[in-house]
Amino acid sequence: MNATTTPALMTEAEILAAPESDYMSARQLAFFRHRLQTEMEQLLENAHETTTHLQDNEATPDPSDRASVEEEHTLELRVRDRERKLLKKIGEAIARIDAGEYGWCEETGEPIGIGRLLARSTATLSLEAQERREKLKKMHGG
Incomplete structure (x- = not known):
């Protein structure tokens, strides 16, 4: 693929507006x-x-x-x-x-979510899985 056939990068707004199927x-x-x-x-x-x-x-x-x-x-x-x-x-x-x-949670396999990935592009967990992990850490003094 050369530069003339490469589609333009999406913008943040386009990603946020994209349907879930995308x-x-x-x-x-x-x-x-x-x-x-x-x-x-x-x-x-x-x-x-x-x-x-x-x-x-x-x-x-x-x-x-x-x-x-x-x-x-x-x-x-x-x-x-x-x-x-x-x-x-x-x-x-x-x-x-x-x-x-x-873009997929390493714990649950569910989508991490565009908003979370825009905020933290290295995220490996969905917000729910991350919150569960943090609660467990607090309970076990980690």
């Missing part, structure tokens, strides 16, 4: 794949900027300045660690698209 159609999957890939590219760019930023900072002789810089680096690395985990989830979501499993 759930996880090829066009909807293309929309979510594009969204996930764009998010992945942004996270990778952020990681590169962090690496560059950490390498560029020179040691400062003033102890209080050095403490501030170190605290800033720690916070930045914590954010990047969260993003690294999100990158893994994005990769898994793209693999689910490839396997034909994207």
